[in-house]
Amino acid sequence: MSSNNSKPDLDDSINVAETHGRVVREAAACAREKRIADNGIAPISLWAFVACGVVLLVAGGILGSGGRLFSYDSTFRRDYVRTPAGGAEDAGAVPKEALAAYMAKGAKIYSAKCNGCHGSDAKGNGSTFPSLVGSKWVLGETERFSMIILNGLEGPLEDGKTYGVMPPQGIGMTPEDLAGIMTYVRNNFGNAKGDVVTIEMAKAALEISAKRKNAGKSVNGVELDADHIKALPGDVLDPKTMVDPITLAPATAAAP
């Protein structure tokens, strides 16, 4: 055969035409296959280098944005806070009018602490639990109202009627909670006092409650009449002031 480096081998005895026929029949696909040529030696084109270089820069930027990568004092990036969507940066919660914000807070506390006795309509049951609707003690002086909430109440009310004993609700109550519940009851269930018991006033109420003569005991009508028929100290807040609905602090941002 024409091969330069052909070696004698067993295939010499094969009938070439017959072999070829067999190849064509049995290996048609293989016979028409092309050889895999030697590898090309084209150089790497410049733009491929440029593209890879750009990606290297991007990757470097990604690494760089990690900050101190090998700081083991903190295991993760503390300020990795998911970025709010556009327009919502640093806004915090949407500010609300003070009255609405205080009442929203109070509503939660009412349903947790007051609902069970005074009922969801605050009308009580007329025997054990008095109605809060139109009550002079609710709508009257704020200090008296706050003492009842914080310390509980026993004995006859000013109308002479004796209801059940109200347990104190002040344990664990924050000034925000107290301000919220007072504002809520004074402006809901048909009550419409229209003013806001501020956090400042509620703080004062907590102080007054702690300094009572018989602190830790429930108040009664006599004590209330003697010591607490006054408004809580503190500046009056315009119910239309915008406040943060979570902290109840006056909001600087404008309404949305």
Added chain:
Amino acid sequence: MSSASPTTTDQDALLRAGIDRSLRHPVMFFMTSGAAWLAVSIVLGIIASAKVHSPGFLSGCGWLTYGRVFPAHINAFIYGWGFQAAFAVIIWMMARLSRKECTAAGLILVAGHVWNLVVSAGLIGILSGNGTGMPWMEFPAFTWPVMLVTYFAIVIWSFIQFRVRPEGHVYISQWYILAAIVWFPWVFLTVNTLLHCLPGHPVMGAGINAWYKSALIFLFFTPVALGAAYYLAPKVTGRAVHSYSLAKLGFWSLAIIAPWAGMQKLTGAPIPYFLPYVGAAATALLFVPALAAALNLLRTMLGNPETMSASPSLRFTTAGLTGLLVLAFAAVVLNLPDSTLPLTQFSLSGYGFEILALYGFFTFVMFGAVYFIVPRVTRREWLSRRLISIHFLFSTYGIVTIALIALFGGLQQGIGQEDWQVPFQSAATRAYPYAVATTIAWIFILISNIFFFLHLTLMWLRLGRRSSHPTLLAADHGHAVSPHGEEGDIDNAGPGTASAAH
């Protein structure tokens, strides 16, 4: 190399035909059962996707809740289809490139059955509620040692063939296939040991799991697909690979970069600081090996554009390499830690990225390899040009839709999730139309793959065309002659007859 005499060519062809014959059953077994699992996986994917937008769909059946169907879908895809397609390609291609017949076809076939059994058992485990809950390794824990042993039983012969090959030259495809053969057990053993045998802190466990997903894509599926593409492009076009240096750059950059990628999914989690950032940077850098390989192969094929468009193998390979380029671009764009990463970290995008890698790139190249290998191992030509075209078009439409949805829908969903002043439901509302489109796209892909499976099964039953002309996708353009060759040009007229000799 210097000789082109008829005898050596014939001997060469006979040797290749012998190799093909020795591997016929394992290769066809892996391909057909892989294609069947692919169809199963897509059905499960449709159910899972439908539940995203219509939660009431099939909700009465506990076996088909989203938490079970979705992992079943992705695990059937990976271990049912992905691995079996990879096995078929690895064992055939390594035998061909090492010029060695396979002597262990029976053993491989047995191991292949075991693999299928394990996949079935694993899926039943997931659907019955016994999945592990670790993404991509939801199969119950007893499966992984069996899978590892089975894996060795299947690919060890390819490794041996490589060791005893007659020639010294190592072809580019062999680099990639060898790398995949070695990398997978490393990844699989590491991850399973760390998660099942030596479980550490659960947050770190989630990181290891994220690394596993990335490593499986870039250290197993990618090298297998690139090995196949580096074989098909020069083989079918008859041209040399465009640039050897580019190929080296692509291989070594993949080997160096890919093991670092993956942990960026844990950005913001309490794991050591550098892990997510190195992961994000490495994932972006995977652009380099992807560009090198895709550029090299597309340049090789573009030298012969008619062949590229007419050959089913090359058409699928080209689509797959385009998918690789898109994947590489997405890897850069989706991993910017201060902008896109938070938006896409918990959205549709992650799934889209994975499906783009597994289907848009890997599966397409595997289809290309299947269309090349099957006529050789069965010695029959593909039955229908039209079936191949349908398979190609429906798959392409489906995967393009899913990729677009992943990018845009994922960003939309991410924006919805980030907007913490509105109810979380708004994220779902934003993702809703994209979820519907995903379901429709999967239905397209299912249709195409049912045809593919039937076509493949007919080929295994040796019902393909008995012709010496390949099935090409060339358009008729009013030719008098069929693109499959002249009428009556089939080889069963008898040995050595005029019609048999081309």
